[in-house]
Amino acid sequence: MPLPAELVNRVRSANALVVLSGAGLSADSGLATFRGTARSLWHNRRPEELATPAALANDPELVWRWHRERRRLALAATPNRAHAAIVELAAMVNRCVTITQNVDGLLQRAGATDVIEFHGNLFLDRCSRTNSECVPERAEPTAAVPHCTQCGAALRPGVVWFGEMIDSAVLEHAVAACDSTDGVLVVGTSATVAPANALASVARRAGAWIAEINPAETTISRSVDHVLRGQAGDILPAIADLLDA
Ligand code: NAD
DSSP, X not given: OOOOHHHHHHHHHOSEEEEEEOGGGGGGGTOOOSSSSTTSTTTTSOGGGXXXXXXXXXXXXXXXXXXXXXXXXXHHOOOOHHHHHHHHHHHHSSEEEEEEOOOSOHHHHHTOOSEEETTEEEEEEEETTTOOEEOTTOSOXXXXXXXXXXXXXXXXXXXXXXXXXXXXXXXXXXXXXXXXXXXXXXXXXXSOSTTGGGHHHHHHHTTOEEEEEOSSOOTTGGGSSEEEOSOHHHHHHHHHHXXXX
16 A cells, blocks of 8 residues: 555654554554454453453452463564564654553564553553552462462552553653654554543644554544554554655
8 A cells, every 4th residue: 555645754754753552553463452353352251350450359360360361472472563663663753652552562572662551561460459569470470369468469460451540640641742742653543442542632632643554444533634544564664664765
């Protein structure tokens, strides 16, 4: 698919860039998205049984089995061409912040440095009572449900669960990046999860252009400046190659 010359020029002349990514960025690494396909994580499952504080209280073993499986899959995956292209693009602009809804750590493993993990990190453990960070599964590595060594409460994965608020410092950092960017590349997100789906409009209100990279239409497709229909692993490297030429 030919890339719009206007977009290439906009990325080329950008001083600051935001990449706002979702599960589709890691789809080419073999990690399932949440919605949209029969392989999606929630297909045949109810999120409230697996990713809520109530789920942890009701059936901590089930919650931990599921999250350990997600960790295993994320560790077995490798960063794909789209992750690598984001690292390349970031090196070409003065300031590039990647705000990711992904919790898989693949961007960092690809070498990305300025990453805001909007929904946390799958490999971090937190105390379910105090929310303080704990060394992953240090307490009882073989226990079905690990517990905090300080207070004995069950640990939980350091990801934002359904119905939970975004950490205020993380939200502020993300809004500040969107407020001061020249453009946003929105990659592989269905834009259905709030407040992440409002970040592009924060940037738009501040005068930035928005480009969406996604094989499917999303809730924001009609309000962006450029729609690039296709896989992130094809389109992002093509943008990086054109800029490098
Ligand atoms: P989503 O599942 O709602 O949407 C995924 C989007 O990616 C869809 O719009 C789909 O069309 C698009 N997509 C699929 N393959 C693509 C590809 N190759 N290239 C570009 N786009 C592609 O995911 P979301 O919008 O990120 O939001 C839901 C939540 O899912 C987030 O909270 C996130 O934390 C969580 N999540 C994370 C991971 C991960 O860390 N890898 C995986 C699944 C879900």
